[in-house]
Amino acid sequence: MNAKDTLFCKKTTLNCGGRLVLLQQPTVMGILNLTPDSFYPESRMQSVEQTLAQAEKMLTEGATFLDIGGYSTRPGAPEVSEQEELDRVLPIIEALAKDFPEALLSIDTFRSNVAEEAVRRGAHIINDVSGGTLDENMFAVAGKLGVPYLLMHMRGTPQTMANFTHYEKGLLEEVISFFAERVALLRAAGVKDIILDPGFGFAKNIEQNYQLLRHLRELEIFKLPLLIGLSRKSMTYKPLHVGPEEALTGTIVANTLALLNGADILRVHDVKEAMQTIKIVKKTLAP
Incomplete structure (x- = not known):
């Protein structure tokens, strides 16, 4: 076993369908939204052809992963049936x-049936925004399938999460407690590769998001890879009094801070800019 995978060192590998993915350097996950109402209109894919073209662009620009989602999780997003999500x-x-057999695909869903069908069709990772709280079968399915599981912190549902921003014990303390409990359950279910996502924008207001960003290093106690999803979210544009279409600069700055605080994967709409951000940060940190 690699020394970096021991109890005392952060895990830097993922087994994705028999392929070993190294996370010793930060990587990028490109977002492919298959919804008509995602908060950033430019990210909405309207056809198979458009999605394949965007996927090719992202992979060419350096994305390691592609994240495919059919259920918008923006605040107040309408319910989508399981069948519609599958379709x-x-x-x-x-x-x-078929077209990109070397691409590593992530299915963005909180439904175990959708996750299982997606993996059977070619997905390699389950990205669950609910951290297993919205489908009690999710952890068992992830363990059975033997795929990496992306554990995100959220409270409530996409429809109600804006009402759950009060943290009695403190935001960071409750996020850490949530992860501790959920990681133990995942390991009991046989899930070997776990990635943490603190869930920026999910049951957190703008000030709480920045508090979380400042204290990312405290999540290193889990010794697990850390995915950060800040791309064009309200925390990157509302302080600038612009909209998501003008949030690229704010996203780059926020991603830079995340990288400096231990981020391993950046989940983004703009892959080229994220890759450039990683290169500059690596230069800055080089001895």
């Missing part, structure tokens, strides 16, 4: 697996 994501995953 949105499965044809795209099949097409991506």
Whole structure:
């Protein structure tokens, strides 16, 4: 076993369908939204052809992972039936697996049935925004499938999470407690590769998001890879009094701070800019 995978060192590998992915250097996950109402209009894919073209662009620009989602999780997003979510994501995953067999695909869902079908069609990672709180079968399915699981912190549902921003014990303390409990349950279910996502914008207001960003290093106690999803979210544009279409500068700055505080994966709409950010940060940190 690599020394970096021991109890005392941060885990830097993922087993994705038999392929070993190294996270010793920060990597990028490109976002492919298959929804008509995602908060950033430019990210909405309207056809298989458009999605394949965007996937090719992202992979060419340096993305290691592609994250496919068919259920918008923006605050107040409408409910989407399980069948509609399946109808949105499965044809795209099949097409991506066929055209880009070397691409590593993530299914962005909180439903275990959707996750299982997506993995059977070619997905390699489960990205669950609910951290297993919205489907009690999710952890068992992830363990059975033997795929990496992306554990995100959220309270409530996408429809109600804006009402759950009060943290009695303190935001950071409750996020750490949530992860401790959920990581133990995942390991009991047989999940070997776990990635943490503190869930920026999910049951957190703008000030809480920045508090979390300042204290990311405290999540290193878990010795697990850390994914950060800040791309064009309200915390990157509302302080500037602009909209998500003008949030690239804010996103780059926020991603820089995340990298300096231990981020391993940046989940983004703009892959080229994220890759450039990583290169500059690496230069800054080089001895």
